[in-house]
Amino acid sequence: MVTLNKIYTRTGDKGRTRLSTGEPVKKYDLRVAAYGAVDETNACIGLVRLHTAGDALLDPMLSRIQNDLFDLGADLATPDRGEKLAWEPLRILDGQVERLEREIDQINAELEPLTSFILPAGSPAASYLHLARTVCRRAERAAVELADVEGETVGPAAIKYLNRLSDLLFVAARQANDKGRADVLWVPGATR
Numbered sequence: 001m002v003t004l005n006k007i008y009t010r011t012g013d014k015g016r017t018r019l020s021t022g023e024p025v026k027k028y029d030l031r032v033a034a035y036g037a038v039d040e041t042n043a044c045i046g047l048v049r050l051h052t053a054g055d056a057l058l059d060p061m062l063s064r065i066q067n068d069l070f071d072l073g074a075d076l077a078t079p080d081r082g083e084k085l086a087w088e089p090l091r092i093l094d095g096q097v098e099r100l101e102r103e104i105d106q107i108n109a110e111l112e113p114l115t116s117f118i119l120p121a122g123s124p125a126a127s128y129l130h131l132a133r134t135v136c137r138r139a140e141r142a143a144v145e146l147a148d149v150e151g152e153t154v155g156p157a158a159i160k161y162l163n164r165l166s167d168l169l170f171v172a173a174r175q176a177n178d179k180g181r182a183d184v185l186w187v188p189g190a191t192r
Contacts, residue, residue, distance in 0.1 A: 020077040021085065030146040034154070035076040037139035041165075042069040044132035051125035051176075058125070058172055061103055065165065068096055072158055076143065080153045092157045100164040107171040112180035121184040122177035129173035136166040 011017065015027050025032060045062050052059040071090050078089040120130030140162035147154035174180040 019079060020074065020089075021079065021081075023079070030142060030149060031076060031079060031152070034139060034142035034146050035073040037135060037142050038069055038073045038076065038162075041132055041136045041139050042066050042073075044128060044135050045069070048125055048128040048132060051123070051128065055125075055176075057107070058175060061168075061172070065100075065168075068092070068161070071096075072161060075155060075158050076146075080155075091155055092161045094157050094160075097157055097160045097164055100161065100168050104164065104168050104171055107168070107175050110179050111171065111174050112183075114180070115185070117186040118174070119184040119186055120173070122173070122182050125176035126173040126182075129169050129176055133166050133169035133173065136162060136169060140166065 012027060016024050017027050017029075017032060018024055019031065045066055049059060049062055049066075052062060072092050074090040075092050078085075080089070120134070121127055140159065143154050143159050143162055146152050147159065174183055177183045
């Protein structure tokens with residue numbers, strides 16, 4: 001259990017923070033950027049949920065995903081340096097990715113077929129879902145970049161989770177736009 005008795009510590013005043021292992025890093029460290037973008041994704045989903053409170057399909061999914069994103073942040077904040085830790089680090093599991101895949105398939109089965117690219121617009125819930133999707137893609141790019149750094153590790157399931165989550169947020173946005181019937185379609189060259 002996490003206990004936060006004091007919110008400010010002043011340790012970040014000089015541009016540094018600590019990973020969950022206690023390791024000090026710069027605030028612009030790629031690992032911090034990755035879990036920071038995950039946190040932003042979570043905040044965007046919080047905005048979505050202002051508009052999905054009565055939605056029996058989407059809101060429970062988004063609630064669970066918000067919890068998963070805290071798990072993902074903990075995963076990214078705990079680098080695997082090969083040393084034994086005093087606790088079992090929280091890691092994203094393949095089962096969490098597979099659940100997203102099942103939910104994508106469930107939502108997508110109800111949607112109108114896509115006939116064009118769609119604009120990130122429509123209902124408030126759909127618009128915020130598109131925002132969450134784009135922030136999630138940024139988190140995914142940061143995690144992939146971190147994984148490419150020599151000496152750094154990111155679990156494969158963590159990267160897969162971000163990739164599937166952005167797909168889920170896309171189909172969820174379409175669901176929130178009257179199952180795709182109210183999607184705002186891109187019209188190539190329409191404003192020339």
